[in-house]
Amino acid sequence: MNAPAHPAPLAPALAVLAAHGTSAVSDALDLIGQAGQIWGPRRVSGSGTVVGPVFTVAFEPAPEGRAAAADYIDEVPPGCVVLLAGNGPLCTVWGDILSEYARAHGVAGTVIDGLCRDVDRIRELSYSVWARGEFMRSGKNRVRMSATQVPVEVGGDALPTTVRPGDVVCADGSGVTVVPAGSVDDVAEQVSRIAAMEERVLAEVRAGSGLREARGKHGYNMAARVARSTVA
Template identity: 30%
Template structure:
């Protein structure tokens, strides 16, 4: 049987969900899912409207039922859902009630294994209780910390003989791999619904599951992945992902158009002393960014000669809480320097200060090894221990914006697309 593509409409408004769902169907998606956020936002009416808009399609209600199995299944089934999602971690009494109610109303039950402590044996139990489909799912927050569901899915496929679905940040490569490993249903949310071209993205997933290969699926090291994701997003995307934390104050690009991504070599320097700032070039590894606290807007710890030296060491950029000079040389070298201001004065190489101690730069704490991203908007620092998660979340912000841009290009305004008035604080 052809694998099923279930498009998860994790959106807040039903009308928008219907438009996006229609585009996904045009690209080859099979089942339409009312995502949990949509159900929480607009209730059972969202399922009714999806049923009405797509009378011939299987409608999945991602209710994530944790209790009152019978009542909630009845609500969703009567609103028009064909498949209703319960939590695999729900009590057996809830699962059994949900299964009984589903039989009564002609619906099927999908059990979501999200956060189930012993997912493989639990899948067998769920099957015995009459669940129709097991969904092996790495939730959206879990994905941001690096979880995926593929290896668990392989074990679940061996454990049960009912249909197995997989979900959790699936893209072309992972969908293809999942189908090769036995998935009957691939559930795709963000990589279809937040794409600027929903139809093309759904079509690409369709092609991948119909002719699966393992070639699109590759694992990078964590650092490679962080750098590659940060290279593809903007500092505003990162700031949104960090809930407005991380942006350095009063530090601007001196070479417009240059973007930097790298790990910090920190320098605590002192007013009028440029020795440690320049010595840091020799300590840096290729791809590092030198981040300097200098404490003066009038005497520069950095200029053209230091900038030229960076090229020999593969330094990716320089960020200075303080002044810079030789701005014409720096622009000619075309090297990314971010600073508070530019001045003609340098100080002396006296040698006070430290390299690679924790500093404050642009009013943000920076530790050696933290990730630094700079572009024409400014500079953000991302603590190393959270860098993977922040990078992944920033990518989600960027995807959401791409889709919003597309809808605005089609003629809507931002407040219309986001239904701003509805979501204002009351």
């Protein structure tokens, strides 16, 4: 098995997201009035928090049931998170060969607004993948790649979210969030503030305080109002 490429250090704002994970990022997005929680994909392999710029890949049903395999993985820069959208029919567009290549070339992880196969092998590789589920049916001649690095919509009707090149994905065991490119620093600042406040609440509780008292003392329930008043 090829060893993964050594990951480059994360930029400071991205390191903050990685340190605190999707729950804090989701709360921070709420505070600044931004959408970014991706409904559907759940972790199927890997561990820890994955953060990186998104590399979008759009799919569509194959015309007349014929389409070549999607060749894009060579173009994904190290440290990026691949996001596959618009899979169409019930089939997969990601498996073990792509995972082994991605891992060896320093790709941070893969998010699929659809299905994944070869999950046992991908888990052996310890490569991080999020998907709506597992299914072995190939996407060959069922879907085709229509574009890379274009805006894509994910989340379905339940919570439609547009992801654009330049946005930053943060994903862990709780799911997947995406931070708009122009909001990364603001979100990181809010994440740091939320994490510090929650640590103060926990410290009070560990010292014997009741949770209601600790939350009230440190403004747990007022945080959204305070943050929103500073935005715009």
